[in-house]
Amino acid sequence: MKTIQGKFVAEPERFEFSAAPMHQFELQRRDFFKILGAGIAVFVVAKEALAAQETAPGSPSFHNEEPPREISSWLHVGEDGTVTGFTGKAEMGQNIRTSISQTIADELRVPFESVRLVMADTTLTPFDAGTFGSRTTPTMTPQFRRVAEAARNLLIGVAAKEWNVAPEGLVAADAKVADPSSNRSLTYGELARGKSLAQNLPAEDPVTPATEWKVAGKPLPKVEGRAFVTGSHQYTSDIRLKGMLYGKVLRPPSFGATLTSYDDSAAKAMSGVTVVRGGDFVGVAAPSAHEAQKAIDSIRTQWKEMPQVSSKEIFSYLIKNAEPTSNERFRHEEGSAEQGLSSAAHRLDATYNVAYIAHAPLEPRAAVAQWADGKLTVWTGTQRPFANRDELASIFHIRESSVRVIVPDTGAAYGGKHTSDAAIEAARLAHAAGKPVKVVWTREEEFTWAYFRPAGVIEVKSGVAADGRLTAWEFHNYHSGMSGIETPYDVANQLTQYHQVPLVLRSGSYRGLAATANHFARETHMDALARLVKMDQLEFRMKNLSDARMRAVLEAATKSFGWPRKKTQEGQGFGLACGFEKGSYVATCAELAVDRSSGNARVVRVAEAFECGAIVNPDGLRNQVVGAIIQGLGGALFEAIEFENGRIKNPHFATYRVPRFRDVPEIEAILLDRKDIPSAGAGETPIMAIAPAAGNAFFDATGTRLNDLPLVSNGLRAA
Amino acid sequence: MAKLMEIEVNGKRYAVNYPPDTPLLHVLRDELGLTGTKYGCGEGQCGACTVLLGGAPRRSCQIPVSAVAAKPITTIEGLEKEGKLHPVQQAFLDAGAFQCAYCTSGMVMSSVGLLQTNANPKQEEIVQFLQGNICRCGTYPRIIEAVKHAAKLMQGSAR
Numbered sequence: 001m002k003t004i005q006g007k008f009v010a011e012p013e014r015f016e017f018s019a020a021p022m023h024q025f026e027l028q029r030r031d032f033f034k035i036l037g038a039g040i041a042v043f044v045v046a047k048e049a050l051a052a053q054e055t056a057p058g059s060p061s062f063h064n065e066e067p068p069r070e071i072s073s074w075l076h077v078g079e080d081g082t083v084t085g086f087t088g089k090a091e092m093g094q095n096i097r098t099s100i101s102q103t104i105a106d107e108l109r110v111p112f113e114s115v116r117l118v119m120a121d122t123t124l125t126p127f128d129a130g131t132f133g134s135r136t137t138p139t140m141t142p143q144f145r146r147v148a149e150a151a152r153n154l155l156i157g158v159a160a161k162e163w164n165v166a167p168e169g170l171v172a173a174d175a176k177v178a179d180p181s182s183n184r185s186l187t188y189g190e191l192a193r194g195k196s197l198a199q200n201l202p203a204e205d206p207v208t209p210a211t212e213w214k215v216a217g218k219p220l221p222k223v224e225g226r227a228f229v230t231g232s233h234q235y236t237s238d239i240r241l242k243g244m245l246y247g248k249v250l251r252p253p254s255f256g257a258t259l260t261s262y263d264d265s266a267a268k269a270m271s272g273v274t275v276v277r278g279g280d281f282v283g284v285a286a287p288s289a290h291e292a293q294k295a296i297d298s299i300r301t302q303w304k305e306m307p308q309v310s311s312k313e314i315f316s317y318l319i320k321n322a323e324p325t326s327n328e329r330f331r332h333e334e335g336s337a338e339q340g341l342s343s344a345a346h347r348l349d350a351t352y353n354v355a356y357i358a359h360a361p362l363e364p365r366a367a368v369a370q371w372a373d374g375k376l377t378v379w380t381g382t383q384r385p386f387a388n389r390d391e392l393a394s395i396f397h398i399r400e401s402s403v404r405v406i407v408p409d410t411g412a413a414y415g416g417k418h419t420s421d422a423a424i425e426a427a428r429l430a431h432a433a434g435k436p437v438k439v440v441w442t443r444e445e446e447f448t449w450a451y452f453r454p455a456g457v458i459e460v461k462s463g464v465a466a467d468g469r470l471t472a473w474e475f476h477n478y479h480s481g482m483s484g485i486e487t488p489y490d491v492a493n494q495l496t497q498y499h500q501v502p503l504v505l506r507s508g509s510y511r512g513l514a515a516t517a518n519h520f521a522r523e524t525h526m527d528a529l530a531r532l533v534k535m536d537q538l539e540f541r542m543k544n545l546s547d548a549r550m551r552a553v554l555e556a557a558t559k560s561f562g563w564p565r566k567k568t569q570e571g572q573g574f575g576l577a578c579g580f581e582k583g584s585y586v587a588t589c590a591e592l593a594v595d596r597s598s599g600n601a602r603v604v605r606v607a608e609a610f611e612c613g614a615i616v617n618p619d620g621l622r623n624q625v626v627g628a629i630i631q632g633l634g635g636a637l638f639e640a641i642e643f644e645n646g647r648i649k650n651p652h653f654a655t656y657r658v659p660r661f662r663d664v665p666e667i668e669a670i671l672l673d674r675k676d677i678p679s680a681g682a683g684e685t686p687i688m689a690i691a692p693a694a695g696n697a698f699f700d701a702t703g704t705r706l707n708d709l710p711l712v713s714n715g716l717r718a719a
Numbered sequence: 720m721a722k723l724m725e726i727e728v729n730g731k732r733y734a735v736n737y738p739p740d741t742p743l744l745h746v747l748r749d750e751l752g753l754t755g756t757k758y759g760c761g762e763g764q765c766g767a768c769t770v771l772l773g774g775a776p777r778r779s780c781q782i783p784v785s786a787v788a789a790k791p792i793t794t795i796e797g798l799e800k801e802g803k804l805h806p807v808q809q810a811f812l813d814a815g816a817f818q819c820a821y822c823t824s825g826m827v828m829s830s831v832g833l834l835q836t837n838a839n840p841k842q843e844e845i846v847q848f849l850q851g852n853i854c855r856c857g858t859y860p861r862i863i864e865a866v867k868h869a870a871k872l873m874q875g876s877a878r
Contacts (some may be wrong), residue, residue, distance in 0.1 A: 058724045093819025093856050147724035223814055229808040229827060231755015231795035246749075261815075289749060297828035360857045362759045362767055362821040411821030412855055443760035513742055619815055623858065625820055630857030653764035653853065665857045 034074050035124070036084065039041025039152050039192040042147040042199045043074040043126075075104065075125060075147040077155065081175055083108060083115045086145060089136045090120035090383055091409040092361075092417070094683045095620035096136045098223045102139050102617060106215040107208055108150035110188065111177040117223075120407035122389045130384035132415060132509055134681025137616060138610040141216075141679050149207045150199055155358075158191045186656040208676060210614035210675035217673075219619030225411075235411050236381045237366040237430070237440045244368070245274070247429040247439040248292035250282035250299055251449060254646030255505070257303040263622070266298035274433040274484040275299070283425060308646035309504050310605060315353045318457050318478045330482045330498035337461070340472025340493025342465025346532045351459050352521040353708040354480055354493045356452040356505055359659060363411020364446040369426035370436040375402045380423040381410035383509075388420035392427055414631070415509035447651035452641055453510030454503075456480020458521035463493075468533045470544050475522070481514025484688060486583045488521060488587040489544040505643065515581045516635060518689055520709055523577035523692030528705065537576045537696070538563055547561035549611060549674075553587040554578050556609035561589035569646030571596055573701025577692035583680030584612035586687035588629070591665075592697035601701075601712060602663075603694050609670040610686050613677035619683055625669045628686035634659045636691035638710045724788050726752065729797030729854035730841045737787035745861040746784045747794060755795035755824045759853070766852030769832075770794050775831030778851075795824040798831065806876065809832050810869035811862075826852050830866045839870050 033041075043162045076084045085104050091097040101115040108115075118124050120131070132327065159177040160167035163184060171178050178185035210217060210544060227233040245355045252259075259282070264275045267284060273295045282299060286292035309317050329485045367380035376396065382388050385405040393400040410417065422439050430437040441449070454567045463472035468492040477485055479501040486496055530540035538558050545551055557563075565574050571594040578587035591605040610625050639655045642649040691709055699705050721736045728751060735746055742761070747753045747770070756779055759767030763781040770779045770800065774792035798805035802814065807830050817823045833840055833848045840848070845866050854862065 016875075083784070092822075095818065222817070222820075225812050225817070226804070228817055228823050229811045230799055230802065231753075231824045233820065234754065235821065236747075237758065238754060240749075240754070289739060289745055300758060360855060362765065362819070362853060363757070368871050393760075410819065412819035414855075440758065443762060443765075448782075474764070497824070526755060623815060623818055626860060627857035630859060631855070652762055653760050656760065658855060659857060659859075660851075660853060661859050661863070664846075664857075 003096045009703045011155035035198050036198050037078055037541055038194055039076055039078040039193060040151055040197045041074060041076045042150040042154065043202060059255050068253065075108075075144065075151055077151055077188050077192045078106075079189055079193045081110075081114060081187055081192070081349065083110055085115065086125045087116045087117065087119055087140055087144075088125045088386060089140060090131045090385065092131065092381070092383070092413045093317070093410075093625060094136070094232065095222055095617065096140070097409065098220060099137065099616040099620055100140050100144055101223055102216045102218070102220055106213050107145045108152050109172045112215050112220060114175060120385045121404070122385050122406075123404045127386050130387060130418065132383055132476040134684045136583070137581060137612075137679045137681045141616060144402070145207050146201050150201050154197055154199060155188055155191045156315060158195065158197075159186055162186065162191075172534075210679075216616050217614070218617070221619070234408055235363055235366070236368060236379050236408050237363055237411075237438075239367060239368045239408070239438065241370060241381050241436040244436040244438055245285040245287060245429070245433050246289040246292045247283060247285045247426055248289075248296045249425050249439070250296050250301065251445065252280065253303055254305050255308060256306040256646060259301060259304040260304050261300075261441075263300040267295040267694060270295050274429065276429055276432045279426070281428070282406060283429050285429040285435070285437045302479050305646060308644075310644040311355070311640075311642045312644070314356075314455050314504065315457050318455065318501050321501050322478050323501065329500055330485065330496070332486060333494070333498045335493035336473050337474040337493050338494040340491070341461060341463045341474070345466040346464050346470045346529075347462065348464075348525065348529055348532055349459075349461045349706055350525060350528065350707040351457065352517075352524065354456045354458070354517040354520065355709060356448055356455045356507075357635050357639045358452055358641055358656060359414045359450065359510060360418030360446065360653075360656070361412035361414060361416055364443060365417065365422040365450060366440040367426040368436060368437070368438045369423065369430040371427075371430055371434075374398065375404070376427055377404045377406070378423045378427055379406045379408060379427075380420070381413070381417055382407055382420060382423065383413050383415070383417045387418070388423050391420045392423060395424060396427065396431070413452075414511040415489040415513070416502040418509055419451065421449070443653065444651045447641075450507040450649045451508040453635075454480050454505075454507035454514075454519050456514065459515060460525045462525060462529060464529050464531070464533055468530075468535045468540055468543050470529075477514065477518060480517040484515030484518040484579060485515035488550055488580050489526075489541075490545055491544070505641070511631070511688045512581070515579070515684070515688045516632065517709070519577065519579040520691045520695065523579065523689065524695050524705075524707065527692070527696040527699065536564055536575065541576070549585045550578060550580055550587075552672060553585045553609040553611050556672060557587035557589050557607050560609070560670050561605075561607035561670050563589055565591070571701055573697040573699065575693040575696030575698070575700055577689040577696060579688045581685045584610065584682060584685040586610050586685050586689045588693040590690065590693035590697045592694055592701055594698070594701045601637070601698060603637070603665045603697070605666045606688065606690065606693070607670065608689070609672060610682070611672035611674060612680040612682045612685070614675045614679045615671060615673045616679055618673070619670055620668050621671055624682050625671065625686040626667050627683075629667055629669070629690050630659050630664055632687040632690035632709070633663060633665075633694070635709060636694045637663075637712050640710050724784060725785055726784065729793060730791070735784065737784050739864045740783045742780050742786055743770070743782045743792070744779040747779060747792075747866065753794050753796050756826055757821055759822070759825070764851075764853075765822075766829060766849075767813050767822055767825040769828040769852070771828060771832060771851070774832075774835060776829045790829070793828075795828060798827070806872035807834065807865070807869040810865040810872055814861045814865035814868055816858055816861040816865040818858050822852060822854045826854065826862055830862075831861060833866065834870055834873060838874060840866065
């Protein structure tokens with residue numbers, strides 16, 4: 001465990017899927033200059049790896065240098081002045097293709113339009129553990145600043161040599177190096193011409209402070225936006241290769257079912273159809289999606305099913321099946337919670353339940369696989385291309401270097417596309433058919449055979465003094481996860497524990513992971529405690545908070561919202577919640593309206609303040625923050641996976657309700673730009689506080705406390 | 720059994736040989752290569768596959784190919800004219816009304832359909848009309864802004 005900002009943080013979230021070890025960079029120097037043409041290339045290398053290569057950090061090395069083995073990002077300036085950045089991160093709607101391009105343009109002093117990014121391609125881009133945990137901005141921003149600065153200095157060095165002057169007097173701007181003393185200038189393209197220069201750099205701090213950014217920090221539009229409004233962007237599911245077949249997999253009737261009898265004679269008799277069976281995997285490849293479905297439907301099977309836990313009993317099951325305390329992954333204790341509880345003027349204990357929910361990205365899992373000469377190429381929308389590559393290599397008993405995974409900009413993931421399911425299926429079918437195969441999951445498959453944000457039970461015991469100061473805080477999370485588990489409030493006596501439970505449904509990462517569940521429990525509990533000591537919600541939180549950044553977002557959100565508000569109509573209520581996670585802060589105020597005659601509840605207005613250090617692209621950030629609030633409303637109000645006998649009972653958009661236009665409240669997003677703090681990621685934390693803010697507003701409106709997510713499953717309906 | 724039919728898409732006529740109950744979506748994507756029209760659910764619940772059929776927005780996953788022979792079809796690829804974006808496409812671009820953008824084709828086609836029958840829709844009318852289109856990234860407020868902006872662009876060009 002390590003310490004960040006004086007706070008204890010847990011190991012990586014178990015539902016984040018553990019990162020694979022570093023791998024060798026496959027591309028050799030002669031290869032990348034062959035692929036990109038001559039020019040200038042700069043790499044960022046892990047410090048240890050650089051030391052091992054005995055290269056002086058920052059020293060230009062022009063000859064005979066092999067590319068380093070542990071590269072995390074690199075940049076190339078071509079003979080035509082084209083700038084290409086390489087990163088293993090994937091674009092899934094979080095707009096990092098734009099924000100990283102801005103950073104490169106800013107530091108290299110080139111127009112934004114001249115930068116392109118090659119992303120998430122296991123042959124062309126450096127190893128990356130995956131696009132998750134809000135890590136892209138905090139890691140890629142400083143790295144690309146370093147490589148861009150180094151490339152700029154290399155170009156200045158070339159110009160200095162050319163003109164036989166000292167480099168110190170030269171200026172780089174607008175993709176040119178100029179000599180102010182003689183009015184000479186050369187473009188980057190001219191300087192790169194005929195060169196094959198490479199340099200390695202250690203990963204260190206960013207070089208240009210945020211106060212001096214010129215391209216970064218601006219609300220630039222999404223790159224390649226035109227391809228999206230014209231429908232010409234090729235998502236994985238849009239790819240069509242010559243001779244490509246359509247794959248379909250036969251799914252068991254329930255989770256854990258095993259095949260007991262099997263007859264594929266009708267499918268095998270169909271023209272152009274390949275049938276594959278391996279253990280319980282049954283799939284077909286056919287010339288059209290229609291024929292593939294017909295072939296699957298013709299296969300006769302019998303299955304042995306297993307008894308399964310249902311959603312009705314899940315919460316008591318999780319408590320009963322928690323692993324022994326000795327197996328806990330996370331425990332944090334300060335003072336004595338027991339003593340703090342016994343000395344409290346008021347005590348409040350409560351239990352909170354959080355349902356399984358689905359990511360439901362609009363582009364379902366998809367993959368296109370092609371084999372040639374024993375090598376496999378797979379296009380798939382995954383957050384972990386290198387882990388997918390390794391899994392494919394292991395399954396098909398080939399070298400990792402024989403597998404190439406390419407991630408086209410993807411139709412969203414939200415933490416839901418870590419695994420390589422569709423890639424494996426497509427590769428298996430393509431191998432058997434001897435032709436490329438595309439597999440696109442149906443919506444029902446996506447809802448059933450992907451994985452879920454895990455359900456959880458959270459037990460809270462708390463004590464508060466008569467003056468409103470917290471005296472004790474005991475917090476137990478069963479199963480849902482460790483993200484955001486620690487209280488940001490000042491409390492001398494606290495015990496926080498995460499209790500592992502064996503998986504019931506297949507579970508994994510989700511935007512914000514367990515931070516939403518943990519913040520829901522904590523901030524709902526804080527609301528109830530404030531009422532117990534008859535204090536205003538904001539005042540009660542401020543009394544127990546010393547973290548200046550948290551106080552700042554609370555002040556900003558409540559100011560914009562007009563907190564405290566007076567009720568002006570029947571059924572109106574106001575709620576507040578705040579939190580910290582993954583380097584960023586959020587505070588959310590919500591207004592909710594309940595129609596008592598119909599029982600409908602609707603969030604009508606939200607003011608959310610968010611702070612993630614220096615903002616790289618305020619327009620992209622605003623899009624993320626507003627989107628997170630709206631997506632978060634689904635899990636807050638009505639999203640829940642129902643299951644029984646190993647079957648998902650609501651695997652359709654008609655029965656699994658997601659937020660639509662009518663659910664959208666009036667939203668004010670207040671973005672605090674802290675240019676003095678390194679940029680943190682922003683894809684997750686803005687989703688955390690809307691659920692407790694909505695629940696607290698519901699209590700304010702009705703006097704009824706809802707301790708379960710989703711809120712409206714408690715006998716109410718969302719309008 | 721497959722049947723030979725003729726359909727008109729974006730002003731061009733195509734002979735297609737498919738079972739009559741095949742959803743139009745599959746013919747557009749797999750046969751004609753018009754992949755701008757997306758599969759999102761196959762159940763008419765998300766709007767990602769929206770096309771214009773005789774000018775009206777329809778879910779192409781719910782329409783059998785045999786039912787469209789008499790009516791011209793417009794897909795997202797058919798909106799751009801001589802390199803100039805349709806005002807609705809331009810408005811989505813100007814408003815940055817997308818994140819992953821997988822829903823964008825369907826949102827644009829539904830909005831074109833709305834503006835053809837209601838040149839100046841009120842907020843509530845936009846919400847009502849687009850209620851069947853899901854943006855899982857939650858970009859709804861910007862989409863509403865884009866539709867309003869498109870209405871202005873179209874009125875401007877009509878003058």
